[in-house]
Every structure is written in C-alpha cells, then in structure tokens.
Amino acid sequence: MTDHDSSAHPRRIRSFVLREGRMTPAQQRAFDAHWARYGIDYSGTAQDYAARFGRTAPVVLEIGFGNGEALAWASEHDPARDYIGVEVHGPGVGRLMNALAARDAGNVRIYKHDAVEVLQHEIAAGTLAEARIWFPDPWHKKRHNKRRIVQAEFVALLASRMAPDGLLHLATDWQPYAEHMLEVMEAAPDWRNAIAAGSYAEKPDWRIETHFERRGLKLGHGVWDLLYHRT
Numbered sequence: 001m002t003d004h005d006s007s008a009h010p011r012r013i014r015s016f017v018l019r020e021g022r023m024t025p026a027q028q029r030a031f032d033a034h035w036a037r038y039g040i041d042y043s044g045t046a047q048d049y050a051a052r053f054g055r056t057a058p059v060v061l062e063i064g065f066g067n068g069e070a071l072a073w074a075s076e077h078d079p080a081r082d083y084i085g086v087e088v089h090g091p092g093v094g095r096l097m098n099a100l101a102a103r104d105a106g107n108v109r110i111y112k113h114d115a116v117e118v119l120q121h122e123i124a125a126g127t128l129a130e131a132r133i134w135f136p137d138p139w140h141k142k143r144h145n146k147r148r149i150v151q152a153e154f155v156a157l158l159a160s161r162m163a164p165d166g167l168l169h170l171a172t173d174w175q176p177y178a179e180h181m182l183e184v185m186e187a188a189p190d191w192r193n194a195i196a197a198g199s200y201a202e203k204p205d206w207r208i209e210t211h212f213e214r215r216g217l218k219l220g221h222g223v224w225d226l227l228y229h230r231t
Contacts, residue, residue: 027094034097040084042113046124052109053082058129058163061086063115063149064136068096069210075100075108078206081129083108086115116154123161130167131158135212138174150181152188159190162230167194170226171207173216178224185228194227201225 031039040047050056058081065071065085075083085108087093093112100108111118136149150170158168168191172178178200185191186198195201203209203225213223 023091023094026098027091030094030097030101031090034101038097038100038108038110039093040109040111040122042111042118042122044117044121047122049082049084049109049127053107055082057082057107059084059127060130060132061123061128062132062134064133065092065096066135066210066212067092068099070134070208071108072096072099072105073208074206075105076103079107081107084111084123085109086111086113086118088112088114115149116157119157119161125160126163128162128166130169131162132169132207134169134171134207135173136177138172138177140174140176145180148177148180150177150184152184155184155188156190159188159230164230166230168226168228168230169204169207170228171203171223173213173221173223175222175224178226181224181226185226188228190231191228192231194229201227 040052049059060074060078060081061084062071062074063086065087066089068085068087071083071085085096087096087110090112093110096108096110111122133149138148155168162168168185170181170185172181182198182200186193193199203223204227207225209217217223
C-alpha cells in the first residue's frame with residue numbers, strides 16, 4: 001500500500017512524452033553557464049516580463065521550440081519584441097542557450113516546463129502579442145489524438161492570455177493534424193481566421209524553413225500554416 005491514492009488525484013494527460021535524450025557536454029555547460037540569464041524557473045505565479053527583460057515590449061511565446069533554431073532566428077531578426085520559449089527537452093534548451101549566448105541576445109527567456117502549466121500560472125491575462133506552435137507532436141494513432149495540444153480547452157486558455165487582436169500561428173507537416181487544427185480553431189469563439197474562414201495560410205516570412213522541415217519536404221510531406229487573431 002502506498003501513501004498516495006492516485007485515483008484521488010488523476011494525472012492530467014500531457015501533450016508530450018519526455019524523451020530527454022543525452023545532452024552533450026556543451027549543452028550541459030549551457031545550463032551551468034547561461035540558465036541564470038536566460039532561464040525562468042517555474043514558480044506557479046504570474047511573471048512580470050517587463051522586469052525580466054528590463055523594458056516594456058510586445059511578448060511572443062513559442063511553445064515547443066525543439067532545438068531552438070526558429071526561435072533563435074526570430075529573436076535576432078525581430079529585436080523590438082521579447083520572446084519566451086517553452087520546451088521540456090533539455091538538449092534543445094541547452095542548444096538554444098548556447099546560440100543565444102554566442103550573440104549576447106537580450107530578448108529571449110526560456111522555460112523548461114510544461115507549456116499548459118506555464119500558461120495557466122505564469123502568464124497573466126492579456127500578456128501575449130503572439131503565440132507560435134510549430135510542428136507539435138501530431139500523435140498519429142487515433143487513440144492518442146486526445147493528447148494533441150491543439151484542443152478546444154487549450155486554445156481557450158491561450159486566448160485568455162492574448163492581447164486584443166493577438167496572433168496565433170500554428171504549423172504542422174501532418175495533414176490529419178492540420179485538418180484537426182482547422183476544425184478546432186474554426187469552432188473556437190475567441191479566434192477569427194486571419195485569411196478567410198476555413199482557410200490555411202501561405203508560409204509567412206517570419207517562419208523560417210528549419211532543418212526538420214526541409215527533411216520532411218524532401219520526403220514529400222506537405223506543410224500547413226494557420227493564422228488566427230484574438231477576437
């Protein structure tokens with residue numbers, strides 16, 4: 001018998017599986033050398049991002065930034081805005097911090113934590129000018145579709161954290177997930193399609209073609225972008 005009754009505290013289904021992978025020595029050193037500057041330790045209380053960045057600027061959130069390639073590029077080419085990245089996988093976090101430190105970037109902060117909990121507890125209402133979810137895990141098997149992060153409850157939570165007319169940018173290379181995203185977003189009362197009702201978007205210039213995406217395109221995968229404004 002254990003001292004914890006799991007039936008009394010059901011575990012929330014997560015939209016990711018923590019496959020930590022092995023960090024290289026350089027990635028591990030990044031945590032030692034750069035986390036104090038770039039990392040935000042999850043506290044469960046709303047953050048003052050203007051204080052974190054030392055200025056008041058529009059805030060862009062990227063959920064699940066992977067190896068950080070797109071986030072590093074975006075923050076470098078959009079210095080007028082501040083970027084928050086959320087990723088659970090240590091190697092990608094370490095790699096991004098090394099890239100940021102190499103150019104002394106000042107407009108990025110990182111969580112190594114579950115994005116839903118960050119949204120629920122760390123980001124205050126009306127904070128975000130933009131949110132990006134690019135190539136999230138599609139959970140291919142039908143019985144796992146419920147684990148997809150883009151669900152009605154999640155996009156409603158995200159809407160509550162957006163500034164008026166804030167932008168949500170979704171992208172996937174898995175057509176069934178693209179169709180699922182479109183269905184969820186078109187039914188969401190807090191969002192309106194930035195292109196036209198029921199329409200996908202052309203790839204915007206601000207989303208670079210990553211190594212991951214190029215590999216998929218060579219294999220014949222399509223890519224679908226969706227843009228929505230907070231109503």
